Amino acid sequence: MITVNEYFDGKVKSFVINSSEGKKTVGVMEPGEYEFDTDTKEIMTVVEGNLSVYFAEDDEWEEFEKGASFDVPAKSKLKVKVEQDTAYICEYE
Amino acid sequence: MITVNEYFDGKVKSFVINSSEGKKTVGVMEPGEYEFDTDTKEIMTVVEGNLSVYFAEDDEWEEFEKGASFDVPAKSKLKVKVEQDTAYICEYE
Numbered sequence: 001m002i003t004v005n006e007y008f009d010g011k012v013k014s015f016v017i018n019s020s021e022g023k024k025t026v027g028v029m030e031p032g033e034y035e036f037d038t039d040t041k042e043i044m045t046v047v048e049g050n051l052s053v054y055f056a057e058d059d060e061w062e063e064f065e066k067g068a069s070f071d072v073p074a075k076s077k078l079k080v081k082v083e084q085d086t087a088y089i090c091e092y093e
Numbered sequence: 094m095i096t097v098n099e100y101f102d103g104k105v106k107s108f109v110i111n112s113s114e115g116k117k118t119v120g121v122m123e124p125g126e127y128e129f130d131t132d133t134k135e136i137m138t139v140v141e142g143n144l145s146v147y148f149a150e151d152d153e154w155e156e157f158e159k160g161a162s163f164d165v166p167a168k169s170k171l172k173v174k175v176e177q178d179t180a181y182i183c184e185y186e
Contacts, residue, residue, distance in 0.1 A: 002106050002121055002178075004097060013095050015106060015121045017141065017178035024141060026121055026180045028095055028108045047140045048110065048117060048182055085095075085110035087119045089141055089180065 008034055014090075025090045029082045036080075041093040042072040049086030054079035101127055107183075118183045122175045129173075134186040135165040142179030147172035 003016040005025070012034055014027030029051075044051075044064075051064045061081065064070055072078045074093075096109040098118070105127060107120030122144075137144075137157075144157045154174065157163055165171045167186075 001103055002123060004106065010094050013097065013108060015108075015180070017121050017180060019141060019178060026119065026141065028110050028119055030095060048112060048119065085112060087108075087110060087182065 007036075008032065021091065023092055026087070027090065028085060028087045029080070030085055031082050033079070033081045036078040038072050038074055038076050038078055039092075041074045042078070043069060043091040043093070044072060044078075045069040045089045045091075047087045047089055049082065049084050051086055051088065052081040052083075054081070100129075101125065114184065116185055119180070120183065121178060121180045122173070123178055124175050126172070126174045129171040131165050131167055131169050131171055134167045135171070136162060136184040136186070137165060137171075138162040138182045138184075140180045140182055142175065142177050144179055144181065145174040145176075147174070 005014045011030040011032050014025040017024050046064050046066050046068050048066060052061045054061050098107045104123040104125050107118040110117050139157050139159050139161050141159060145154045146157060147154050
């Protein structure tokens with residue numbers, strides 16, 4: 001059975017899938033600003049829409065469009081901003 | 094609120110999102126064989142895993158890997174086979 005996760009009162013939802021490379025999540029975000037805590041290292045890929053990601057070390061927001069990927073270190077905070085419904089895939093290391 | 098659709102006893106689930114190009118669905122399928130009925134024309138893109146699609150006119154299965162897209166005519170049947178958890182995005186025309 002495909003697990004559905006919900007965060008931020010259902011404004012972010014994700015499915016958990018098992019791939020040959022391990023667990024991945026396929027999620028969607030409604031417009032808003034969200035902060036996630038990572039456990040392991042994550043590789044996030046935008047598959048629809050547009051994601052702004054805050055990088056604390058540069059104090060800068062960077063835009064990631066459909067097809068773009070970025071890494072999120074383990075045990076860190078991921079702050080994102082979404083202005084349209086956006087879908088992503090997340091891999092865990 | 095992001096709508097979650099469930100088909101085939103929850104072996105296929107999808108989220109409905111609104112993009113600037115209209116409604117899209119972001120879905121996942123567990124291993125199995127499924128037949129869907131289309132209403133409008135659909136453009137399906139595999140974003141994770143692997144999808145076998147049956148084309149009745151050729152009586153042939155064709156494989157679509159991550160990144161590949163195919164069209165499904167309106168008012169038709171879409172027969173697919175999945176051997177690993179697979180994620181897709183569907184656009185409607």
